[in-house]
Amino acid sequence: MTNLEHIGAYFNMLGQVFKKPQKWKVFWELLFREIDDLGLKSLGIVTFIAFFVGGVIAIQTALNVDSPFIPKYLIGFATKRSMILEFAPTFMSVILAGKVGSYITSSIGTMRVTEQIDALEIMGINSLNYLVLPKVIAVLLFYPILVILAMFLGIFGGWVAGILTDLFFTEDYIMGIQLEFNPYFVKYAIIKTLVFAFVIVTVASYHGHNVRGGALEVGRASTKAVVWTSVVIILLNYFLTQMLLG
Amino acid sequence: MLEIKNLHKSFGDAHILKGISATFEKGETSLVIGQSGSGKTVFLKCMLGLHTPEEGIIDFDGRIFNGLKENEKRQIRKEIGMVFQGSALYDSMTVEENVMFPLKMFTNKIKQEMLERVNFVLNRVNLHNTNHMYPSELSGGMKKRVAIARAIVMNPKYLFCDEPNSGLDPQTAIVIDNLIREITQEYNITTVINSHDMNSVMEIGDKIVFLKDGLKAWEGTKNDIFKTENEAIVDFVYSSNLYKKVREALLKGQ
Ligand SMILES: Nc1ncnc2c1ncn2[C@@H]1O[C@H](COP(=O)(O)OP(=O)(O)OP(=O)(O)O)[C@@H](O)[C@H]1O
Numbered sequence: 001m002t003n004l005e006h007i008g009a010y011f012n013m014l015g016q017v018f019k020k021p022q023k024w025k026v027f028w029e030l031l032f033r034e035i036d037d038l039g040l041k042s043l044g045i046v047t048f049i050a051f052f053v054g055g056v057i058a059i060q061t062a063l064n065v066d067s068p069f070i071p072k073y074l075i076g077f078a079t080k081r082s083m084i085l086e087f088a089p090t091f092m093s094v095i096l097a098g099k100v101g102s103y104i105t106s107s108i109g110t111m112r113v114t115e116q117i118d119a120l121e122i123m124g125i126n127s128l129n130y131l132v133l134p135k136v137i138a139v140l141l142f143y144p145i146l147v148i149l150a151m152f153l154g155i156f157g158g159w160v161a162g163i164l165t166d167l168f169f170t171e172d173y174i175m176g177i178q179l180e181f182n183p184y185f186v187k188y189a190i191i192k193t194l195v196f197a198f199v200i201v202t203v204a205s206y207h208g209h210n211v212r213g214g215a216l217e218v219g220r221a222s223t224k225a226v227v228w229t230s231v232v233i234i235l236l237n238y239f240l241t242q243m244l245l246g
Numbered sequence: 247m248l249e250i251k252n253l254h255k256s257f258g259d260a261h262i263l264k265g266i267s268a269t270f271e272k273g274e275t276s277l278v279i280g281q282s283g284s285g286k287t288v289f290l291k292c293m294l295g296l297h298t299p300e301e302g303i304i305d306f307d308g309r310i311f312n313g314l315k316e317n318e319k320r321q322i323r324k325e326i327g328m329v330f331q332g333s334a335l336y337d338s339m340t341v342e343e344n345v346m347f348p349l350k351m352f353t354n355k356i357k358q359e360m361l362e363r364v365n366f367v368l369n370r371v372n373l374h375n376t377n378h379m380y381p382s383e384l385s386g387g388m389k390k391r392v393a394i395a396r397a398i399v400m401n402p403k404y405l406f407c408d409e410p411n412s413g414l415d416p417q418t419a420i421v422i423d424n425l426i427r428e429i430t431q432e433y434n435i436t437t438v439i440n441s442h443d444m445n446s447v448m449e450i451g452d453k454i455v456f457l458k459d460g461l462k463a464w465e466g467t468k469n470d471i472f473k474t475e476n477e478a479i480v481d482f483v484y485s486s487n488l489y490k491k492v493r494e495a496l497l498k499g500q
C-alpha cells in the first residue's frame with residue numbers, strides 16, 4: 001500500500017472505531033481496564049522522568065544565568081514555562097508513544113496473527129470499536145491528569161535540584177514560579193496532550209490491526225508504530241504551537 | 247442449508263479459488279478436504295466474509311451473505327459458530343470468560359444464567375475444573391474443546407471448524423470429531439469442517455468436498471470415497487501406505 005492509501009485506510013478505521021458500543025456494560029468494564037493498563041501503569045515512568053527533567057532544566061538555567069544582571073527568579077520561571085509548554089505535553093507524549101504505543105500495537109497485532117480478531121468478527125463484533133474505542137476514551141480521560149501531574153512534578157524536581165546543588169535559593173525559585181502565571185498555557189498544554197493521546201492510540205491500533213503474518217511482523221509493526229507516532233506528534237506539535245500561540 | 251455458487255478468490259496474481267460450488271445440509275457434518283495449501287482455509291473464510299470473494303454467491307438459508315452491509319453481516323454472524331485452526335481463544339480471558347463472552351455481548355441474561363449455560367457447554371465437551379484457567383495453561387486438545395464450547399454456546403445454526411483435530415493424537419482427534427458430529431445432529435446444525443485427515447473423513451464425513459487446484463475435484467459421501475475411480479481423489483486418499491494396503495486388499499478380495 002502507498003502512504004496515501006494508508007492514510008485513507010486510517011481514516012476508514014476511525015469510522016469503524018467511533019460507533020456506539022455494542023454493549024455498554026462490556027464497554028465500561030473495558031474502559032476501566034484500559035485506564036489501568038494505559039494510564040495508571042504509566043504513572044511510574046511519567047513521575048520519574050518529569051521529576052528529573054524538571055531538575056535538569058533548573059540546573060541548566062542556573063548555570064547559564066550567573067550574570068548579576070539577570071535575576072535569580074528567572075530559574076523558577078524558566079522551569080515552570082518549559083515544563084508547562086513543552087516538556088509535560090510533548091516530551092511525555094513521545095515517551096508514552098514508546099511505552100503505550102508499542103504495547104497497543106503488539107497486543108492488537110498478536111490478536112490479529114492468532115486469529116483472535118477474526119474470532120471477534122465472526123461473533124458479529126466490530127473488532128475496531130470493541131478494541132480501540134475504550135483505549136481512546138481511556139487516554140483522553142487520563143492523559144490530561146498525567147500531564148498536569150508531570151507539570152507539578154517537574155517544577156517540584158527543579159526546586160529539589162536547587163536544594164541539593166545550592167545553585168539558587170528557594171525564595172527566588174518560588175517567586176519565579178509564581179511570576180506571570182498564564183492559565184491559557186495550561187489549556188494549551190492540555191489541548192496538545194489530547195491531540196497527542198488520540199494519535200498515540202489510533203496510530204498504534206492501526207498498525208496492530210493491520211499486521212499480517214506472525215510474531216516477527218508484530219515486532220516490526222510495533223517499531224513502525226512508534227516511529228510514525230513520534231513523527232506525527234512532532235509535526236503536529238509544530239503546527240499546534242503556531243496555531244495556538246502564534 | 248448453506249449454498250455456495252461459483253466462488254472465486256485471488257490474492258494478487260494467485261488465483262486460489264477458481265469457481266467453487268457446493269451445498270451443505272442441516273444436521274450433517276460436511277468435510278472440505280484437500281492438500282495443504284489447496285485453499286480450504288481461504289474457502290472457509292470467504293464463506294464467513296473474512297475474505298471478500300471477487301465473484302460468487304454465499305447463501306445462508308436464502309440470505310445472500312456477500313451482498314450485505316457490514317452490520318447486516320454481523321446479524322447473520324451471530325448465528326455462526328467458528329472453531330479456528332489455532333483455536334483463537336482470547337488470551338486475556340479465562341476459559342469461563344471465553345465461553346461466556348458471546349452471551350455477555352449479545353444476551354441480557356444475568357450472571358447466574360450465563361454461568362449455567364457456560365457450565366452446560368463445557369460439560370458437553372467434557373471439560374471439568376478448567377473454568378478459571380487461562381488459555382496458555384491448557385493443552386492443545388483442551389483448547390480445541392474450549393473453542394468448540396465457545397462456538398456452540400449461542401446455539402448456532404451454522405458451525406465452521408478449520409482443522410479441528412490438527413495437532414492432536416489420533417485418539418483425541420476422533421473424540422473431537424465425534425463430539426462435533428454429535429452436536430451437529432443433536433442441534434440440527436449446518437456444519438462445515440476443513441480437514442486433511444482421512445480418519446476424520448471415515449469417521450464423520452456425511453458429505454465430502456475435495457478441493458484441488460482451486461476447483462472442486464470430487465464430491466460424495468464417506469462410503470463413495472473408496473469406490474470412486476476419480477484419479478485426483480484416489481491419489482489423495484491413497485497417499486499413505488496404510489490406505490494403499492487397504493486398497494490392494496480390497497481389490498484382491500473382489
Ligand atoms: N491472506 C493471504 N494472502 C495471500 N495469499 C494467501 C492468503 N491466505 C492464503 N493465501 C494463499 O492461498 C493458498 C491456500 O491457502 P490456505 O490457507 O487456504 O490453505 P489450506 O488448504 O487451508 O492449507 P492447510 O491445510 O495447510 O491449512 C496458499 O497458497 C496461500 O499462500
Ligand SMILES: [Mg+2]
Pocket residue numbers: 286287288331408409440
Ligand atoms: Mg488451513
